[in-house]
Amino acid sequence: MTKEIIKIENLKRAFTMGSETVHALKGINFTINEGEFVTIMGSSGSGKSTMLNILGCLDQPTSGNYEIDQVKVKNLSRNQLATIRNEKIGFIFQSYNLLARTSAIENVELPLLYNSKVSTEERRERAINALKMVGLADRLDHTPSQLSGGQQQRVAIARSLVNNPVMILADEATGNLDTRTSYEIMALFQELNKKGITITFVTHEPDIATFSNRTIVLKDGNIIQDYKNNKVLSAAQELAKLPQQDH
Amino acid sequence: MRLLNLFKIAFKAIILNKTRTLLTMLGIIIGVASVIAMLAIGEGSKESIRSTISSMGSNMITIRPGTDTRGPARGSGGDVQTLTLKNYEVIKEQANLLSYSTPVVNGSGQVINGSNNWPSTIYGVNPEYLNIKVVDLQSGSMFTNAEVKSAAKVALIGQTVVDNVFPDGQEPVGKMIRFNNIPFKVIGVLEEKGENTFGQDQDDVVIAPYTTVQKRILAIDYLNQIMASAVSEDDAPEAVTQVTEILRTQHKLQDYEDDDFSVRSMEELISTFSSTSEMLTLLLVAVASISLLIGGIGIMNIMYVSVKERTKEIGLRMAVGGKGSDILMQFLIEAILISITGGLLGVILGLGATIFIEKFLNWPTSVALYSIVISFAVCAVTGIFFGWYPARKASSLDPITALRYE
Structure with a gap:
């Protein structure tokens, strides 16, 4: 039996804006199993960001049930949520969010600094391994300003991997990159997914969805589509089809 | 372990902003240095007064006739004829604390x-x-x-x-x-x-x-x-009491009557003059303390700006698992590090200034250990006190808003 990483039942989230109540999510149900590569799509205002915040344990649902790795998130305190984020989730952001003037390795070490179970030596070792996995073994001491956008996003991916999360949560992770670099990053994601890492990718770009094996489409706070992708494209092959760049 | 990590993070942030940190420290440095120098000058002048008075005979006790309060017109002390040779002889005979x-x-x-x-x-x-x-x-x-x-x-x-x-x-x-x-x-x-x-x-x-x-x-x-001298400096106050008792008996004063003479030891003179210089020292220290306070406000200001500037960083730290308390400690440690380092530099500068004053201005100075301890303790407390508000603000940020902050 496959393990359920995410289990969402009748999840609702409402915001009170003055006297008005905005229902951002109106009763969502889905589960994500271990090893899946899911894209959550939707235009702006669809409840995509709200979904992302809840999935990332940055926000709490108004009602309904959310479990990550068999842990019920509802009613957890701020500090307990922080621990869940630290141990179970790897975040990747559109704008990389690396610490400026801080080396790649120190950026990758960051989540482990907040985990007192990890020793200094282990922290360094795991950071180096994570950077090797994203192909930046020779860039350990480079600061973000010395790295290209794609390399910076790779550092961010390494950072999301370093705590061995149950799921990587990417928010428009290719949004700031050109097509070629986007495909490179997607190829990396596919490679990581093949190794068994569960990935949830929030995006509004349809072509990104073609690289994942499942797509959930949100509209006005409801799921309008949830389908398996039978014909997953290989990002590495698509990359090869792109016209060669002149150097 | 966790605290050590936070310490590293804070230290790193300080290193990354060397110039700004140094400028922030300046307030504390000047504050601490001036408190130490002012206290050194105050202590020094107090000691020099004490030593000059001591050179005049620190055990010395003088007995003068008091003003005549019986008549309507009052004369000056010396004009009164209440002090007699007989009084002297009795004092000499009975006051065993006088050498x-x-x-x-x-x-x-x-x-x-x-x-x-x-x-x-x-x-x-x-x-x-x-x-x-x-x-x-x-x-x-x-x-x-x-x-x-x-x-x-x-x-x-x-x-x-x-x-x-x-x-x-x-x-x-x-x-x-x-x-x-x-x-x-x-x-x-x-x-x-x-x-x-x-x-x-x-x-x-x-x-x-x-x-x-x-x-x-x-x-x-x-x-x-x-004029008399007490057996020792420590016995001077006791000798004053003794002489007073003898003279009261001699002058047949009733309990309700005031002394018609005055007995003073040099010790009293010293304390009179010391209290004047103490007042002055206090005033100087008050002014110096204000600069320490302003230094503290400087720290608060910079930490506040720093929190604003690093909102996104704070959001990220929270997203990857930093708890509110971690963020609070990080900024608090940063503020304390700034103020303690500033305090340390201030102590060094204060001591340097004191030596300078002593050598080149020829003012008597004396550095009291307590002044170093106090000013150092004050600036550590300043760091905590003024670092608390910005740190508190940072820790209570909502991670979602902080991450989206531009």
Whole structure:
């Protein structure tokens, strides 16, 4: 039996804006199993960001049930949520969010600094391994300003991997990159997914969805589509089809 | 482990903003340095006052008649005739905490030697006077008790008097001088003492047996004062009480009556003058403390800006698992590190300034250990106090808003 990483039942989230109540999510149900590569799509205002915040344990649902790795998130305190984020989730952001003037390795070490179970030596070792996995073994001491956008996003991916999360949560992770670099990053994601890492990718770009094996489409706070992708494209092959760049 | 990590993070943030951190520290550095320097100057002047007064005889006790409160008109202390030789003798006999004592009568007049003359003051005392005032003789010898008894016309003179009435460098000992037309034989010259703290020339004196001065110059039978010295400096306050008791009995004062005399020890004089300089020190320290306070506000300001500037970073730290308390500690540690480092540099600068003042301005200084401890402790507390508000603000940020902050 496959393990359920995410289990969402009748999840609702409402915001009170003055006297008005905005229902951002109106009763969502889905589960994500271990090893899946899911894209959550939707235009702006669809409840995509709200979904992302809840999935990332940055926000709490108004009602309904959310479990990550068999842990019920509802009613957890701020500090307990922080621990869940630290141990179970790897975040990747559109704008990389690396610490400026801080080396790649120190950026990758960051989540482990907040985990007192990890020793200094282990922290360094795991950071180096994570950077090797994203192909930046020779860039350990480079600061973000010395790295290209794609390399910076790779550092961010390494950072999301370093705590061995149950799921990587990417928010428009290719949004700031050109097509070629986007495909490179997607190829990396596919490679990581093949190794068994569960990935949830929030995006509004349809072509990104073609690289994942499942797509959930949100509209006005409801799921309008949830389908398996039978014909997953290989990002590495698509990359090869792109016209060669002149150097 | 966790605290050590937070310490590393805070340290890293400080290193990344060297210039800004240094400028922030400047307030604290100047504050601490000036507190230390001001206290050193204050302590120094207090000590110098103490040592000058001590050189005048720190065990010294003076007994003066008080103002006459019985009549409608009040005279000055010296005019009252309540202090008698009898009082002196009883004090000498009964006050066992006194090692030396002498009756004192004094008057002013003209010292004449041939065509030279000089206005001076004559002090009628007994031989113990030298021990009380801690004066040595430059030449000659002190008069004896026998000479006191016989009211001999012998005198010792101070250097200022020598300079003015023996201008051509003659040896004064053995010569005759006249004081208010009474001839005295000079039997000794007092060692030079210079001016005292209050600008009084201590060498402008003529010393003679009190009997002689009483009978031949002033024609009085009472005393202007009694001088004594306590067995030791520590016994001085006790000796004052003892003398007061004896004199009250002697003067047959009832319990409800005030003393008609005053007994003062040098110790009291020291504390009077010390309290003035303490006031001044306090004032200086108050001003310096304000600069320390402003330094603290500087830290708060910079930390506040830093929190704003690093909102996104704070959001990220929270997203990857930093708890509110971690963020709070990070910024608090940063503020404390800034203030403690500033404090340390301030101590060094303060000590340097003190040495400079001592060496180049020739002001007496004395660095008290407590001033270093206090100012250092104050700046650590300042760091916590002023770092708390911005750190608190950082820790209470909502991670979602913080991550989206541009």
